[in-house]
Amino acid sequence: MTESDDIAEIRRAVAGLCADFPGEYWRDKDRERAYPTEFVTALTQAGFLAALIPHEYGGSGLKLDAAAVIMEEIQAAGCNGASAHAQMYIMNTLLKFGSGEQKRAYLPGIADGSLRLQAFGVSEPTSGTDTLSLRTVAVKDGDHYVVNGQKIWTSRAEHSDLMLLLARTTPADQAAKRTEGLSIFLVDMREVVGNGMTIKPIRTMMNHSTTEVFFDDMRIPASALVGEEGKGFRYILSGMNAERVLIAAECIGDAKWFIQKATDYAKERKVFGRPIGQNQGVQFPIARCYAQMRAAELMVHHAAQAFDAGGKLEGNLGAEANMAKLLASEASWAAADMCVQTHGGFGFAEEYDIERKFREARLYTVAPISTNLILSYLAEHVLGLPRSY
Amino acid sequence: MSILYDEGQRAIASESRRVLDARMDKARLLALLEQTGKYDQPFWDTVVEQGWTGIGIAEDHGGLGLGLIELGLVAQACGAATSGAPFLTSGYGVASALQGGSNADAAALWLPKLAAGEATAAIAFAEGSAPLPLVAATPFIDGKLSGTKNGVAGGLTADVALVWASVDGQPVLVLAELSGATRSAVDSFDNSRLYADLAFAGTPAVVIAQGPVAHALAMDVMARVAVIAAHEQVGGAEALMLTARDYALTRRAFGQPIGAFQSVKHRIAELYGLVEIARANCIHAAALEGVCGISGPGFVTAAAAARISATEAYDTAARDCVQVHGGIGVTWEAGLHLHMRRARSLAIEAGNLFFWEDVLVNELQGQAA
Numbered sequence: 001m002t003e004s005d006d007i008a009e010i011r012r013a014v015a016g017l018c019a020d021f022p023g024e025y026w027r028d029k030d031r032e033r034a035y036p037t038e039f040v041t042a043l044t045q046a047g048f049l050a051a052l053i054p055h056e057y058g059g060s061g062l063k064l065d066a067a068a069v070i071m072e073e074i075q076a077a078g079c080n081g082a083s084a085h086a087q088m089y090i091m092n093t094l095l096k097f098g099s100g101e102q103k104r105a106y107l108p109g110i111a112d113g114s115l116r117l118q119a120f121g122v123s124e125p126t127s128g129t130d131t132l133s134l135r136t137v138a139v140k141d142g143d144h145y146v147v148n149g150q151k152i153w154t155s156r157a158e159h160s161d162l163m164l165l166l167a168r169t170t171p172a173d174q175a176a177k178r179t180e181g182l183s184i185f186l187v188d189m190r191e192v193v194g195n196g197m198t199i200k201p202i203r204t205m206m207n208h209s210t211t212e213v214f215f216d217d218m219r220i221p222a223s224a225l226v227g228e229e230g231k232g233f234r235y236i237l238s239g240m241n242a243e244r245v246l247i248a249a250e251c252i253g254d255a256k257w258f259i260q261k262a263t264d265y266a267k268e269r270k271v272f273g274r275p276i277g278q279n280q281g282v283q284f285p286i287a288r289c290y291a292q293m294r295a296a297e298l299m300v301h302h303a304a305q306a307f308d309a310g311g312k313l314e315g316n317l318g319a320e321a322n323m324a325k326l327l328a329s330e331a332s333w334a335a336a337d338m339c340v341q342t343h344g345g346f347g348f349a350e351e352y353d354i355e356r357k358f359r360e361a362r363l364y365t366v367a368p369i370s371t372n373l374i375l376s377y378l379a380e381h382v383l384g385l386p387r388s389y
Numbered sequence: 390m391s392i393l394y395d396e397g398q399r400a401i402a403s404e405s406r407r408v409l410d411a412r413m414d415k416a417r418l419l420a421l422l423e424q425t426g427k428y429d430q431p432f433w434d435t436v437v438e439q440g441w442t443g444i445g446i447a448e449d450h451g452g453l454g455l456g457l458i459e460l461g462l463v464a465q466a467c468g469a470a471t472s473g474a475p476f477l478t479s480g481y482g483v484a485s486a487l488q489g490g491s492n493a494d495a496a497a498l499w500l501p502k503l504a505a506g507e508a509t510a511a512i513a514f515a516e517g518s519a520p521l522p523l524v525a526a527t528p529f530i531d532g533k534l535s536g537t538k539n540g541v542a543g544g545l546t547a548d549v550a551l552v553w554a555s556v557d558g559q560p561v562l563v564l565a566e567l568s569g570a571t572r573s574a575v576d577s578f579d580n581s582r583l584y585a586d587l588a589f590a591g592t593p594a595v596v597i598a599q600g601p602v603a604h605a606l607a608m609d610v611m612a613r614v615a616v617i618a619a620h621e622q623v624g625g626a627e628a629l630m631l632t633a634r635d636y637a638l639t640r641r642a643f644g645q646p647i648g649a650f651q652s653v654k655h656r657i658a659e660l661y662g663l664v665e666i667a668r669a670n671c672i673h674a675a676a677l678e679g680v681c682g683i684s685g686p687g688f689v690t691a692a693a694a695a696r697i698s699a700t701e702a703y704d705t706a707a708r709d710c711v712q713v714h715g716g717i718g719v720t721w722e723a724g725l726h727l728h729m730r731r732a733r734s735l736a737i738e739a740g741n742l743f744f745w746e747d748v749l750v751n752e753l754q755g756q757a758a
Contacts, residue, residue, distance in 0.1 A: 280651035280652045281652075281655060284651075286651050
């Protein structure tokens with residue numbers, strides 16, 4: 001597979017930007033649990049986060065397959081795109097299902113970075129992957145909705161102006177179908193934080209700005225509703241496919257970083273009078289990770305191309321995107337483990353950045369959807385096996 | 390008890406190995422693969438002549454009054470040699486049911502014959518994918534059996550079978566002479582196991598145990614048979630591990646023995662670990678055996694652990710030994726496929742992995758509560 005010149009140019013440009021944010025920068029942020037504002041600003045100013053927004057709204061109108069390369073390169077350079085990737089994909093739901101008025105009002109600001117749409121309020125304490133059982137409710141009151149409930153694992157809520165929020169508008173027992181009764185709202189957080197919305201940070205094993213968000217009689221204008229009331233679940237599923245492909249691409253970038261790091265070290269580190277990479281016990285695990293990563297990389301591109309074709313390719317887009325995420329996250333985690341093992345004691349030393357990337361890479365077999373749920377999906381919806389949960 | 394084998398046990402181990410090494414012949418076993426309904430007569434003659442059929446049977450009934458530890462050592466030797474007939478394990482299972490059951494007449498009639506090797510026995514518990522169904526679909530009414538049991542190891546030529554059946558929805562364990570059943574040979578990838586579909590139509594049978602006691606006894610038989618099968622698997626896995634080691638030491642590539650390559654030698658070292666873990670589980674289970682009756686607490690858990698680890702060891706050794714041998718490993722003459730086949734047939738005969746994993750989970754849940 002030879003890449004087009006455009007893609008190669010994207011890779012060069014992203015790598016150039018990332019060179020200004022070396023390991024030291026990320027180690028400092030990690031130590032202080034600080035948000036990498038400078039990095040996100042640089043990505044925004046270079047226009048990378050507006051990759052998927054069409055030209056007419058001020059974005060670069062790239063395909064998902066090209067946008068995926070941006071995320072991959074960020075990770076392969078040792079940076080952490082989790083701080084900003086949502087700006088790229090959350091708007092997809094707005095783009096596909098929002099009204100013309102909503103798109104004109106928000107997309108240009110999202111494209112130039114003056115509006116940050118980084119928060120996606122879906123998971124709740126009592127409904128993780130079982131989205132349909134969520135309990136946050138939005139009740140119509142004149143020309144407003146009144147929202148009550150709680151979200152958890154809402155990443156970057158403290159660094160976002162807008163939140164895409166999923167809430168129940170019809171009680172589950174009154175909805176026409178099991179998958180109906182949920183609605184999507186584009187919430188202007190600047191107007192409700194401290195006024196019905198409370199954000200509490202959650203500390204995690206890596207520097208990932210995630211939070212809990214509480215809604216207490218939060219009033220939002222009825223115009224915040226995206227698309228039709230009751231169809232929110234279907235709307236977000238479409239957006240989730242893009243999210244999965246982009247995160248899968250990040251995993252590929254991580255795996256490449258780990259493999260490169262391990263390869264360099266195995267060549268240069270000498271024990272028993274020769275490079276440790278001359279031992280099959282050291283070089284084979286690296287080679288195996290490389291093969292695993294390359295296979296996953298093909299799946300990621302395949303899923304991205306299926307997304308770009310808008311369902312016109314054969315197969316089930318949800319399955320392709322999920323499989324890409326599953327395989328890529330397992331490849332990056334295998335590479336992370338291998339990289340620590342190859343480095344011996346040095347793998348644990350902060351200055352090598354491996355332990356930091358190791359902690360960061362661990363997230364993706366769990367989020368944004370866990371491996372088990374992907375396997376359940378494939379078993380049930382692709383293979384026709386009985387539902388197991 | 391001591392965790393070391395005593396002198397007598399060590400003698401059983403070395404003698405059984407020596408005899409089988411001297412008398413087994415790979416060419417004979419290979420030829421059996423291509424025939425349905427034949428087993429290795431010289432192997433079985435050796436088993437009988439050595440008195441191994443009497444190991445687990447009380448002296449009152451003509452046996453040697455020994456237990457799972459001794460029989461396990463013999464089974465390891467048989468596993469290393471890919472035993473040429475399935476009766477040592479199944480005969481022991483049926484004998485243990487007769488000794489633990491409530492039918493003294495049947496015990497008096499059959500135990501001496503089984504101990505002397507004059508009769509062979511099979512175990513017919515499984516139905517469909519269930520190694521021991523809760524309620525058997527094999528009715529036993531007025532002393533007569535009907536229904537079918539498929540793929541019974543040894544069923545093609547055994548004289549009697551211990552059958553898991555039901556009477557009025559209650560479990561019952563019965564002993565039936567197979568001369569009264571219709572047997573159809575199953576052509577399998579491991580033909581000396583003598584698999585047969587047994588059809589009963591008013592076949593006379595006698596009750597060994599009935600009601601809840603029958604289930605406990607059947608489970609005890611399953612566990613004992615699993616421990617013997619696990620020993621046999623360990624014997625096979627160890628033989629493969631040693632075969633792989635020997636080949637890695639002699640076969641040269643790129644100017645050195647292939648065993649000098651880490652990817653080869655580490656793989657063999659991992660097999661060593663799997664074999665020793667399984668062996669330790671087998672010894673533990675054998676040491677917990679109850680004597681001539683229903684076993685005590687912990688035995689079923691230990692049997693499940695032995696069975697699971699031995700299945701993994703034998704399967705992995707069969708795969709890796711072929712891999713270490715490269716192309717030669719898949720040839721008919723090299724005979725590694727005898728173990729590959731046996732690893733699979735033993736993996737399903739005495740209750741498959743799913744069954745023993747479920748048993749283990751249930752037993753451990755009981756402990757945690």
